[in-house]
Amino acid sequence: MSSSSHQDDPPDYEQRAALSDIDRDYPGWHAFPGAVPPLLYARRPLTSPPMVVRAGDPASLRTAIENAERERGEALSSDLVGLHREFSQSGWTFGSIWASAVAGPDRRRLYASRGTVLITAWSATELRMRLHEMTSS
Numbered sequence: 664m665s666s667s668s669h670q671d672d673p674p675d676y677e678q679r680a681a682l683s684d685i686d687r688d689y690p691g692w693h694a695f696p697g698a699v700p701p702l703l704y705a706r707r708p709l710t711s712p713p714m715v716v717r718a719g720d721p722a723s724l725r726t727a728i729e730n731a732e733r734e735r736g737e738a739l740s741s742d743l744v745g746l747h748r749e750f751s752q753s754g755w756t757f758g759s760i761w762a763s764a765v766a767g768p769d770r771r772r773l774y775a776s777r778g779t780v781l782i783t784a785w786s787a788t789e790l791r792m793r794l795h796e797m798t799s800s
Contacts, residue, residue: 685724691707703719746794
């Protein structure tokens with residue numbers, strides 16, 4: 664007796680190719696089939712909090728990844744907006760740089776600059792503390 668299969672599911676090789684294309688097109692993400700067809704999943708390893716999205720087809724999975732990245736970017740940029748609001752009158756400018764790691768998570772390094780002074784930190788809280796130390800001394 665043969666195992667049941669979904670008539671509308673694409674053949675395995677098509678699905679593997681589509682998931683491989685997603686891995687290629689979205690660096691940092693890993694796409695994989697769910698245990699229950701037709702669900703597909705993608706995860707971004709080594710992020711905090713963990714990022715996992717799911718969808719019923721490859722096109723929808725791409726949309727879910729893009730939405731997750733957009734939300735992640737908005738959350739990260741809100742840190743910079745807050746710092747700018749708090750310290751803009753002091754002449755500081757703010758930005759961030761992504762540091763990639765072969766073994767480990769990508770990390771964002773924040774910076775504040777004014778004239779020839781550059782201050783960097785791994786978090787908005789740390790940068791805010793360093794800026795307060797600079798402005799109070």
